[in-house]
Every structure is written in structure tokens, then in C-alpha cells.
Amino acid sequence: MPHSFETLAIHAGQEPDPSTGAITPPIHMTSTYAQPALGKNKGWVYSRGGNPTRENLETCLAALEKGAGCCAFGSGMAAITALLQTLKPGDGVVAGLDLYGGTHRILETLFRPWGVEIVYTPDATPEGYRDALAHTANPRLAWVESPTNPLLNISDIAAISAVVHEHGECNVVVDNTFATPWLQRPIELGADYVIHSTSKYLAGHSDVVGGVIVAKTNELLDPVKRMQKSAGAIPSPFDVWLTQRGVKSLAVRMQRHCDNALALAQALQAMPEFTRVVYPGLPDHPHHEIARKQMDGFGGVVTVEMRDGFPAVERLLERLEIFTLAEGLGGIESMVNFPPRMSHESLSEEELAERGITQSTVRFSVGIENIDDLIRDIRQAAG
């Protein structure tokens, strides 16, 4: 019987423990496994290669993303790096310019010096990717992020996948961190790999850092699995157990994140202190129609421009009481971020301008607190 998302989130990879009946599978806090005799084992040999707690999470997230398999890592960046490490010198990556800062940094500081060709398209549309592919000698990965951080641009994953797959050997990877599989399943739209920083919505409680790669087929998963085992950037059993605990409530949390974010975005539009409110669920968002087509909801992040520039931003950040100034997003608690000095600090003035980030840009990660409290908090801090 095929199960639906909410059921899989709770039960996939979560069989009660066969030895005790414990309804929550235990944390297998072990580095290695006793072997009954030379050449004999119970399928587990050493925890860099495999660990039952980690495998449970991998089973669950592969099911939620509709992939064949999944590999878990110690951070989102470790997952991203592992996938890029499956490339060889001379291979090419095409990517949207509006990319998570850490991904941009690892491409530029590690993979370009190692001989991987990297070509960006400022225009993350099917035409933009087509053009970038035409300027890449041996494209092997097309990197897509949607929605992007912090301006929540949306790319048409199905149309981009179709364009990329005309290039035979090139695979599409989607960083699905902002959407989560509850709102968007890139493999169903034609992507080959899905990446997550599970530190955000999947774990969801701002208490653990992690990452995963889900692959569409076992053949695509193989090189990632080899990299997970050989390079060894694995998560601890405790960390994957915490992540699993978060994933069980993903559907209800995301629903509330989306409801709160939409209500907040609408309230901010009515406040004169904000000249621009960016949220894919608003009809005036430039990619609202694509978002409606490929997503089941619009996520929990809202980005604004403040009318009175940086002094107004500083004042807002000081006066907010519920929204906490912090790096990161996707937790149950509301957080606020000033991209030019925090998440996007490594970008130059020019690079910020190219992406439309200014000294008045503020990003809210809308939590699941009471929405009236959240609106009141921003009203008192901005006014």
C-alpha cells in the first residue's frame, strides 16, 4: 500500500526495535560491530561505511523525496562538497548566480582551483541554463536552487531539467533546503539529485547541523555512497536521530510556517516602513506563477526592504523581541538576518548589488509562534 507524505515521515525507516519492541528505534552510538567469526557479520562493519540510525534517516528522506536512495552527511556543506567531489578535473558545473553563499565559496575556493570548470548564469531560467551549457566544455552537473536565499527567486525545475537532459551526461541537482519535500519534490519534476541542509526545516529545531543527498536512481547514488564512505564526512548517530525526530513533524510544522509567513508578508505590505515585501506566495512576486505550478506552498521565509535604509535596519534588529538575530533559518523559533553582514558577508558590494541585496535588506525566518505576536513584534520594532 503506497503511503502518503505525513505517514512516511513518521514510519519510513522507523520500524520498532526488533529486540525490545521499543517504538522509537534506539540510537546506535557505535563506531564498530562485533563479528561472530572471520568473514561473518550482520551487515554492519564500521560506522563510517554504515550505521543503523543513519540508515533509518536515509530510508525516510529517500521516501519523502521520491528518490531511490539517500546519503547523510555532517552538514549541508559536507553533502554539497561530497557531490562535487564525484567530479574530475575538466568536468563542468553550471549554476545560477543567486546561489547559497557557502556553495559559491566552495566552488570558487576548492573546485575551480582543482580544475573543475564553473559557469554561472545570472538568469536562472531554462534559456539561461541553455546558454551556460553551451559555454561549458564538459558539463556534468547543473546546480539549481529554488527558492533562493534571501530574495526567494524561483526557477522552473521541470523546464530546466528538460534543457539540461538534452546534454546527455549532465545531471540536475536541486538544493531543496528552503522548500523541503513537503512543498516541492524536484525528482518528480525531473531532477537527478536533491540536496538538503537538514540543519534548517528538516531537523527544524535549531539544535543540529546536517545534510543529505537524495538520488533518483541507485546508479546515481553509487558515486555519492563511495564518497560518503571514502571521504567520511558522516554525521554522528545522535545528530541523525535528532534530525529524524524533527522530520516526523515536518508536515505540520511546514504548514504553520507557510500560514504564518503569508499572514506576516501581507501585514508587512500594509506597513509604511517597508518599501518591498518579497514572498513567493504574494501575487506580485515575479515568479509567483512558477511557484504555484511546482510547489504545494510558499515556505517560511519573508524578505523585506526597509524604507529608511541601514539606520532603520539597525534600530529594527535592536528592538525586535521575539525574532532573534541569528544565522540560519528554518527553526520553530522566528529569526531575523541582515544578509550583507551575516549570511552573505563573503560577497563584495558588487556581487551583492548583482543579486539585488542592499543595505536595507532584511530576511525573516518566520517560526511557528502565534502569528499575532509575530506581527505585533515587527510593528513595535519598526514603528
Ligand SMILES: *Cc1c(COP(=O)(O)O)cnc(C)c1O
Ligand atoms: C544552510 C544552507 C546550506 C548549508 O548547510 P549547512 O548545514 O549550514 O552546512 C546549503 N544550502 C542552503 C540553501 C542553505 O540554506
